[in-house]
Amino acid sequence: MSWTEEEQDKKESQAVSSSSLQAEEHKPVDNTDAKLWQLLEKTLSDTVVEKRRARRWKIFFRFTTLFFIAAVIGVATVQMTPSTAGLDKDTVAIIPMRGVIGSGADIEASDYLQLLDEAYRRHNLTGVVIEMNSPGGSPVHAGIIYDAIRQKESLYPNIPVIVVVEDLAASGGYYIASAANEIYADKASLVGSIGVISAGWDASELLDKIGVERRTFTAGRNKDFLDPFVPMSKEGKEKWQAVLDETHQQFIHAVKVGRGERLTITDDVFSGMVFTGAQAEQIGLIDGLSSAHNLLKTRFANATPIVFAPEHDPWEKVAKEFGVQFATKILTSFSLH
DSSP: OOHHHHHHHHHHHHHHHHHHHHHHHHSSSHHHHHHHHHHHHHHHHHHHHHHHHHHHHHHHHHHHHHHHHHHHHHHHHHHSSOHHHHHHSSEEEEEEEOBBBSTTTTOOHHHHHHHHHHHHHHTEEEEEEEEEEEEOOOOHHHHHHHHHHHHHHHOOOOOOOOEEEEEEEEHHHHHHHHTTSSEEOOTTTEEEOOOOEEEOOOOTTTTHHHTTTOOOOOOSTTTTTTOOTTTOOOHHHHHHHHHHHHHHHHHHHHHHHHHHHGGOOOOOTTOOOEEHHHHHEEESSEEOOOOOHHHHHHHSSSSEEEEEOEEEOHHHHHHHTTTTTTHHHHHHHHOOO
């Protein structure tokens, strides 16, 4: 058997007509009864119309649902299918590094080590371009990323790693950049700041002036040497300075290894001073003046750029902002700036 909407409508129309004829045949003479029959006939007619509308909307929603399901399947199929660009054409990885370096910060070592691994898994990778814009941060995370880049360069010597500085590659940002095969920047970019800083204050006399006694219990004579309400001893100053000096030497060594003979060592290079891109080129901190756009057009004109960036939940940053602990603050104060 077959069924169509037209046939169903025809049957319902015939039923209404039949009811109308029967009503006409048995139509009483009374005006009140006539009005009732007319009302009944109108009600039946309206019911048929509503049924027609309901069927049409049902068919519409069925087709819409079917189309949506087909679209979802199509998108999933495209995503699961290997990219033709990745199979047929050379690619260049773009890795943006923007913000402060450290645990829970914008540039976290674990995130970027994973991104590097993902980029190098592409068999047709011809280069890695890191877009750097960082004031620095944790020397630990900067060192981890530095070592990871150097390791990739030794394993894949034919794939150059190039850092392009945007506004800033200072301190930890330059620590990471110095691992690259080449570094480029704008003439007005700020580059360098090869030094270490630990900032704090001495408020040991403040409590006495306001009549407050602070009670702190420690095990170990130097446990509270960074406490701003306790005078720092000579021993504490000497040992903390030794820590900073050692970290500075690690930074200097990394830069010397990364830049090699291109670096011209002057009194200012490792003093923590920052340089413009034009000045940095003269002393070998960078290899030239360029932008990521120009570099891609000239060096990787035939390669497809693919961006590798960490994905974060929008609420993750909020959670991190409110979840900072005291230990994190202490480590943050011991940063490369």
